[in-house]
Amino acid sequence: MITAFIPGEPPRVTAQMKKTICRGGKPLHVDSPELKEAKKFFFEKLMPFRPSMPLSGPVCIRIKWVFPHRSDAPKRWLMTEVSKDTAPDLDNLEKALLDSIQKLGFYGNDGQIADKHTRKFWGPHTGIFIEMEEIKL
Secondary structure, three states: OEEEEEEOOOOOOOOOOEEEEEEOOEEEEEEOHHHHHHHHHHHHHHHHHOOOOOEOOOEEEEEEEEEOOOOOOOHHHOOOOEEOOOOOOHHHHHHHHHHHHHHOOOEOOHHHEEEEEEEEEEOOOOEEEEEEEEOOO
16 A cells, blocks of 8 residues: 655646647647646655555555635634535546656556545645555455
């Protein structure tokens, strides 16, 4: 099993934040500067957790995003994790992170992900918690 924790407020940039440029008369979608920065952040923070060999076969991955509580959060929430029901969208949020995980060689390709659990919260201990393991057949 591989476990990683990236402390601090997670980037709110999503893979949907592309910009369109015109090259040769055709539209081309490229990463926005903010998305490039988020991918660089993930790459640098995950580098120390990189395995010596990629996971093989089907992979289970669990990701927990913990954002700081809103300023108007009830006091009873402040010491607990509360499910986050606002933007960014969860499926868009995880794309840049998963791309970085693959690029670093945690697994061969994202087709190996057979079981994925992703959650987002407001909480006192901000960061991104990641667990990955091979699924035994």
